[in-house]
Amino acid sequence: MAEYLILIYGNETAMEAAGQPLWDELMAGHNAFGHKHEHAIRGGNALQPKSTATTVRHDGDRVSVTDGPFAETKETLGGYYLVEAKDLDEAINIAKDVPAPNGCVEVRPVMVFD
């Protein structure tokens, strides 16, 4: 078995515009996902919007702290799941069930150190 991080990207502006009904639907979707894949899920969280992000950057021996995410993109990281799967196909099948109405999810294998 291996672990995969499923990163959930979405369009925050579109989410806000859609308002409460979409939010409720999304929460219901995540609950359903949680039940269906209970045995595979090792962790996961939703994140506060990108306006709350702070970037800490190393630049030579200086460290700068700035407001905002490190890259301004239309789709931003909104949450993640850590799941266990036997291979990429199984991980992809789990990822297909993650609600991501205005975006996509990225599946990344977790590095294993021997």
Added chain:
Amino acid sequence: MLAATVRVTRDLDLAEECAQDAFARALITWPRSGVPANPGAWLTTVSRRRALDLLRRERVLRTKLPLLVDDATAPGADVTLDTDGEISDDRLRLICTCCHPALSRDAQVALTLRLVCGLTTTEVARAYLVSEPTMAARITRAKKKIQAARIPYRVPAAEELPARIEAVLDVVHLLFTTGHTAPAGADLVRRDLVERSVDLARLLHALLPDDAGVAGLLALILLTDARRATRIDAEGRLILLEHQDRALWDQERIAEGVALARAALQARPPRRFALQAAIAAVHAEAARWEDTDWREIVALYDLLLQVWPSPVVALNRAVAVGMADGPAAGLAAVEALSDEPQLAGYGYAAAARADFLRRLGQDDAARTAYEEALLLTENEVERAFLQSRLEEVNNR
């Protein structure tokens, strides 16, 4: 042989090493004891035994090697010589792994040529006109992803198989079209790529005889390639379908292609490659250019657009309309597509417009269209043809 070995090693690099070891052993053993009755089976057995030895000795099974096989098919000490069925499954597994949708299309093609067709990295690099280090890096990166992300080495589940086979067919079709009309360079055709695509399509058809998409693709390749001897003249100039010497078309390939296309068309809804093969079959079965049933071809393109709505298909349909109903109708059909962004930089769109304008005697507009087509075409044989048409318009 490689496919059977990967199933033991679960690791492509190790499997390649074992396969090479087996060939080395053959070089030593065969001159002494004679070539075995079934050299392929001999090599496969030696290669797999070598793999099992390595696995046992180094106990790498659980620690170092990535899991390319699901546990149900995990190897044990009791692995014996493959039956034919197992060998087929192994090859299908290998193809499905090489063409996994999680790999980029470039990587899919490179891995398929390297591991399924057995080309060297140098040959794959030459086939794709990139440098050897670039190709080596591309293949290494793909193999690393297969390992790190654990892309499984298995035939996909029944419900996933059609989509996955579709991806495999796309790779084989891309190989064929790249070979049939090389995107750039001095030669119109790259035989090596065409032959590889024929081999792969035949292999897939042998593995999945009931798949209409596979049969359709094999038919399309055979029917299109049947014209190969007549596509350029002795001086290397392009000969259009209209002027090709049909007596020189490969009748054996045509007969095989037509039979396959006919069988593939029975599937409902009709598959994309089966329809494309049917169009090629209409051309192949017309004894002379004048006998071509253009209405049938337009009707087939209409069906094709339903299952595969692509601007390039729409362009081909527009050309067929011009053949069925005259250049004015053809020009109107081509111009109706002028807003398609995908066709904006497509040389064949400009060339089709130029041809209809030339036949309508609208020389100024034709000249501009030929010049545009020349800007967008990099194959030298095709460029020479467009250049000669441009001169023809200029001289009248």
